[in-house]
Amino acid sequence: MHQLSARELRQRFLKGETTAENIVKYFLERIDRLDKDIGAFLAVFHQSALAKARHLDEKKAQGAPLGKLAGVPVAFKDNIHVRGEISSCGSKFLTNYRAPFNSTVTDLIEAEDAIVIGKTNCDEFAMGSSTENSALQVTHNPWNLNVVPGGSSGGSAAAVAARLCPIAFGSDTGGSIRQPAALCGIVGFKPTYGRVSRYGLVAFGSSLDQIGPLTTNVEDAALVMEIIGRQCEKDSTSLSAPPESYLETFTNGIAGMRIGVPWDFLKGLRPEVLANFQASIDMLKEQGAEIVDVDLSIMKHAIPVYYIIATAEASTNLARFDGIRYGVRSARAKTLDEVYDYSKEEGYGPEVKRRILLGTYVLSAGYQDAYYKKAQKVRTLMIRRFKEIFHDCHLVATPVSPIEAFGIGAIKDPLEMYLADIFTIPVNLCGLPAVSVPSGFSPAGLPLGLQLIGPQKHDKNVLHAAYTFDQAAKFSSKMPPLAKQG
Amino acid sequence: MSDYPEWETVIGLEIHAELNTKSKLFSTAPNRFGDEPNTNITEVCTGQPGALPVLNKEAVRKAVQLGCAINGQVAKFSKFDRKSYFYPDSPRNFQITQYDQPIVIGGTVIAEVDGVEKSFAVNRVHLEDDAGMLKHFSNFAGVDYNRAGVPLVEIVSEPCIHSPKEAVAYAMAIRAILMYIDASDCNMEEGSLRMDANISVRKKGETGLRNKIEIKNMNSFSNMELALHAEIARQVRAYENNPSAPIHTVIAQATYRWDPDKKETVMMRRKEHADDYRYFPEPDLVPIILTDQYIEEMRQSLPELPLQRERRYVRELNLSPDSSFHLVSDKPTVEYFEKALNVCGNARSLCNWILVEFAGRFRESSANLVTSGILPEHLAHLVNMIDDGTITGKIAKQVADDMVSHPGKDSRKIVSENPDYQPVGDRASLEAFVLEVISENPQSLADYKAGKDRAFGFLVGQVMKKTKGKANPAIVNELLTEKIKNF
DSSP, rough: OOSOHHHHHHHHHHHHHSHHHHHHHHHHHHOOOOOHHHOOOEEEEEEEEEEEHHHHHHHHHHHOOOTTTOOOOOEEEEOOOOOTTTTOOTTTGTTTTSSOOOHHHHHHHHTTTOOEEEEEEGGGOOOOOOTTTTTTTOOOOOOOBOOOSHHHHHHHHHHHTTSSSSSSEEESSSSSHHHHHHHHTSSEOOOOTSOOOOOBBOSSSTTEEEEEEESSSSOOOOOOOHHOOOOOTTOOOOOOOOOOOOGGGGOOOOOOOOEEOOOGGTTTTOOOHHHHHHHHHHHHHHHHHTEEOOOOOOGGGGHHHHHHHHHHHHHHGGGSSSSSSOOOOOOOOOOOHHHHHHHHHSOOOOHHHHHHHHHHHHHHHTTIIIIIIHHHHHHHHHHHHHHHHHHHHEEEEEEEOOOOOOBBOOOOOOHHHHHTTTTTTHHHTTTTOOOEEEEEOOOOEEEEEEEEEEEOOOOOHHHHHHHHHHHOOOOGGGGHHHOOOO | TTTSSSEEEEEEEEEEEOOOOOSSSSSSSSSSSSSTOOOOOOOTTTOOOOOOOOOOHHHHHHEEEEEEEEOOOOEEEEEEEEEEOTTSSSSSSEEEEOOOOOEOOOOEEEEETTTEEEEEEEEEEEEEEEEOOEOOOOEEEEOSSTTTTTTTEEEESOOOSSSHHHHHHHHHHHHHHHHHHTTOOOTTTSSEEEEEEOOOOOTTOOOOOOOOEEEEOOOOOOHHHHHHHHHHHHHHHHHOTTEEEEEEEOOOOOOOEEEETTEEEEEEEEEEOOOOOOEOOOOTSSSSEEOOOHHHHHHTTTTOOHHHHHHHHHHOOOOOOOHHHHHHTTTHHHHHHHHHHTTTOOOHHHHHHHIIIIIIHTTTTTOOOTTTTHHHHHHHHHHHHHHHTTSSSHHHHHHHHHHHHHHSSOHHHHHHHOOGGHHHHHHHHHHHHHHHHHHHHHHHHHHHTTTTTTHHHHHHHHHHTTTTTTOOOHHHHHHHHHHHOOO
16 A cells, blocks of 8 residues: 555545555554654654544545545644644754644645644754754664655655655755655655745745655645645735646646756766766656756855855744743743743754854844845845746756765764755745656665756646656656565 | 023934734734733734734725825835844744835924924834733733734834924824824823834034933823923933033933833933844735825825814814814814814814813813713803803803713703802892992992093902802993993
8 A cells, every 4th residue: 555656545545445544554554663763753643643534434435525635644744733733843942832723734635635644853943954953853764774864854755755654745945855855765846935835834944945745756746736836815925826737737748848957067966966867867858858058157156145044034933932932941941031041052953053143143233234135135146047047948957966865974064964955955045846856876776866946836847847757767666675565 | 492592402203103903913813902911812923933924904004094194105115024132022032023115204294382383204104013011920920912913103203303392292293193094092001102202412503413312111291291301401411510521421322211200211221232133024024015006095095184174273263273283183082072063163162171171170080071971062062151141251160160070961951950050140130239349349439430440340350259250241341331330
C-alpha cells in the first residue's frame, strides 16, 4: 500500500478495495516500526487519525460524497497549525504550545477528507538546511541514516521518502521544501508567493514563506495544489487568481517549451552535480524542450540579500515569543526583563539567536540604509531580471542544491550551510513557483534534484514540465531500501 | 503668553483617537469598551503565531473622511510598517503603524481663540493599532487585550500652537470633527481620545526651536491647559534662573506626565537618545491603494462640519463667534441645542443657558446637561417663560436649580407648582409696592428729579426686593415712571 500514490490510495478506498481504517492502520504501523530510526515525526496522532478514518468509512457506507484526498494520510511540518495539537516549530520554546486554530491549508485538506496523521520535525522556526537545528530530535535521511534529510522541512521529506505517508506539507522560505525533497529523492513544490494561504503557518520571513506539498510523484503535488492553491481572506498577501486545474494538461508534453539555463552561474559546480544536471537537461531536450542560455549572474547577490531580508522579518516575527502570553516562560525569571531575557535565552537555539541578532542589526537606525534598504533594492533588480528572462523562456532550470545530502554534523560553519541554498533562495526573493523533482543519484547513491522555476502564477506550467520530466526519468519511483519493507 | 512677555511658547500636539468601527483594525474581534477582560479578542489580538492581520476597510474609510474633513491630502498610496518595542501590552512586540507613507498628509484645522478664527496646520494623520492594557494587582500584573488592535488615528500637528488656550481650541476642533463625521466617540474618560503635547519655549523673535519635552496622556482639556501652563512656567523659570548656561543644557529632552494633585509636570524618563523602533514595511499587509473616485465619494459623503455650522450659527442665529465655537465643538451639546431650538427661537439665550448657566451647575458633577435627563424642551420652555415675562431672570435661575435637582421635570411644571415662582404681574398689587417704595425713599426721589438717572434703578431694585424678585420688571418700570410724576 505504501507504494501507491495518494490518488491510487484514494481510488482503492473509493472502490471498496480497502477501508480508510486499514489505510491509517497500515501507515501508523509503518511509522511505529520505521520512524524510530528516521526520526521524521514529532507527534503521531494514532487516535484522532483512526477516529477520522472510521468516520470516513461510515461516510462512505452512507453513500456520502467523498473528497479529493479521501482516506489519504498526510503529515504537517510542525510550524503549520493543526487545531489542538502542539506546534513546536522544532523549538523548545513552543513545546507547550497547542495551536488554537487550524491553518487554512489544514482546513482545506480536511475538507477533502484527508487524514492528518502527525507533525514532522524541522529546523527550529524553519531556520536551517539540514533539520539539525531542531531542538527536539535528529532526523535521518531514509536513503542513508548517517546523512541529513535536508531542511528545514526535513521531517516531512524523510516521512514521504520512507513512505510513512504519501503527502506531507512543508514551508519554503529559502528552499525549505525543495532542498529536502531533492536530498530525499521526492517531489517538493514551492508555489508562487500568495498562491497558498500563510494563515496558520508560524512566520519566519513573511514576504518569502509559502506552504507547499512534498509527495512521491508530481501528480500528487498537482492534486494538492488544486486543493490548497486558492485565495484566502485571512491572508492579505493571498493572490486573487482563481484556483487552477493542474492535472488536465499534464499529458500535453513540453515540446516547444523554452527552458533557460544560467550556464555561467553554474560554473564551479561539483562535477558529479553538474553531470547529473547536464543529464537532466539532455532529458528535457529529448522531450522536445528548447534549451536557451540565460544570464542570472545577479543571483550571486541572493544569499546576502536573503539573509538580510529574511532575518529582518524574522527578528520581528519572533519577537512575540517572549514568554508573556504563551510558550515556555523561564522558571528563573522574576522580573519582566528577566521573563524576556531568560525565556529567549533558554527557549531559542543558537541559529535562531544568530538570525534574530542579524535581523535586529540590519534594521537598526544607522544601518538600515546600508543593509535592509539596499537589500530590497537588489531584490527588486532580481525580480526585474527574472521578468526579462521570462520574456525569452517559459521556465528556468537549475540544480536544487549544489551538494548532495551531507553527513549529520558534517557542516559546522553556518556560512557554508547558507551557501547550500544558492539555487533555491532567488526563487523566494522573487516570489516565483518552483519544483524539485528527483533527477538521479550521486556516485555515493544519494538522491539529487532538478529545479524548474516559472514566472509568477505559472505554477501549472512548472508542475506540467516536472511531470513530463519525471515520466521520462522515472526517478521518483525509486524508493530507499529501508522503505521497501512492507 | 501675557504672563511672560519676552517669551514665546511652541507646542505640537499628537492626538490619538480610537475609531468607532465595529471590529478591530486587523481582526474581526469586536471594538468595544468596558467588557470583561480578554473577551473581545481573536488570535490576531493576542499575537498568536500563525495569525495574520487583515485591514478593516471601515477604519480606512473613517481615516479618509477625516483627511477630507481637514482638507488634507489623502494619499492614493500608503502602507503599514512594523514598529518594534517590547512591552507586555503589545501582543506581537511590534505595533503596526504607518511610518513614512501615512494615509493623510497635511491639513488645516480652524478653531476660535478669544473670538478670532485661527488656522492650525496638521502635519499628518496615520492609522495604527492600539495596545492592550496592563492591570496591576497586589503581587502581579495582568494584561487585558480587549483594547489591543483597536484602530487609532494619530493626528500630528505642526509645532504651530503658541499657547495653552490655542492647544485646547485646536484639540476641541479636532474632537468636534471626529464626532461630526462619526469617526470616534472621543470619550476621554474611556481613553478614546488621548493627547500628547510637545512643548518648548523660546525668546520672542528667535527662529530656531529649543529643547522640547513631551507631556503624555493628559486626559481632559482642562488638565491639558493646566499642564501646559505649568510646563511653560517651569521652562521659563529654568532659563531665567540659568541665564549663563548653554541653552541646550537647561531643559533636558524628556517625557513628562501631568500630576493633577501636585499640579505639576513630573518627569517619567529622559530621552537621551532617539528611540530606535526599527521601522520597516509590514510584509503581512499590502499597501492601501485608493482611487480618486473613492476619495471624492468620501469627500461628498461628509456631513456639515463643525466649522461650517459655527459660521452658520453666527450668520443665521446671531451667536457670537466664540459662543458658537464652544457650542458646536461638542456634538451632543449642539444636538441638544438644535432640539431646544425647535421649541424656542431665542438662540442667543438658549446658547447662554447651555454654555454658562447649566455648564456652571454641572461643573463639579460627572454629569452634564445632555446626560442629566433635563430635556431640551424643558430648557426651551424656561427661556420662553423668561421671554414672555412669566418669570424673571432671577426666578429663572432658581428654576434652573430645581431642574438640575429634579431632572426630567418640565420647567413649566416647576414654575406652576411653586407659589414663590408665581410672578407678581397684576398692576394693583404692584402699584402698592411702588407707592410704598417711593414714600420710603424720599431722597432717591429727589435725586431722580434732580436728574440722577441712577436713582431710578435703585427704586426698581427696591420694588424687586419687596416682591422677592417676582415682579415683572417691565411693569415695575412703567408704574414707577407714572407714579413719580405725581409726587
